[in-house]
Amino acid sequence: MLQKSRKITFILAIISAIIGVMLTVQLRSSLDPVHKESRSIAELRASLQKELEKHKNLLADISKYNQLYYQYETSLSEDESLSVMREELARNRKMAGMVGVEGPGIAISIVDVEFDESIVDEHMSAPVVGGYSIDDEDLRWLVNILFANGAQAVSINGHRLISTTAIRNVGDVIQIDTRTIQPPYEMKALGEPEVLLSALKLEGVEEYFQLSNKHVLAEKRDKLIIPANREERSIRFMKPVKEKGDS
């Protein structure tokens, strides 16, 4: 009987141990659940609604900040384009001759040949000093050579040449646009001095002007100042062509 009773208590002990394990597991699960789903559907729905609203608010925030970001970026690029436009405008003004420019280049002066009286003999008729005057054509040719060899800005006797400048003979004098110039002619050209000088040599400028008893003195200068074009210009007869795709 004692044996049996001991056996029974042993079994009871095992069973109660199992019960204990189950109890603690249950206790732990209910005290500290893996995830809480004990709320009712209505509660869940309400919290879902809340979360959705929060989500919506966050999305709105995001879009707001995105918009702000875009604004900043576009204003930034506008600033940038403004400065680019300003730069471009300054460059264009420079190229169009609306501002004075300075830089390295050459100075050309066309002067009369000094006559050495000793070589003049009686057979020769005394040449008229400056008798063969220089034509507009000569100046145009010279200017063309300069421009063709990379001159950025050219002036004749302080008159800046621009794209619409005309050099022509009016009577005995040469006019640049509407201003008369008188000899001696002084030209300034901004550009690579070596290139310009060698171009003058290559084209035979010296010899050509010698025919009309003129000396061409071309000098390299490290710093030349060419003034702005002073002509009054107004835009008439032209307007920009609207290209396709141009808004």
Place this chain on the structure above:
Amino acid sequence: MWLPLIGLIVGLVVGFLLDWRVPQEYSSYLSIALLAGLDTIFGGIRSFLERTFNVRIFLSGFFFNTLFAAGLAFIGGFLGIDLYLAAIVAFGVRLFNNLAVIRRIVLSRWINQQE
């Protein structure tokens, strides 16, 4: 007589040490099984006091009751019927019955001893 209590304490300690956690959706099955186990334990104590204790009946009752209770709850959940309520009610009633009987027996013994 103290051995079952010691076993209970050992089980509690082991359960704490194991740190098992049952997911919320299965915890109802565990609670049903727990209830059934408790019912069986008290039934065993009662039968022990009444001197009709049978190890086989006790053991088979313990395992069958716990498993059947949990299975019933599971099937109930499957069918959408709260069958675990039936198990809870049945086991709860039996638990209280057993407790009442145990109390009565213990009391009558104590009174007998006093006299």
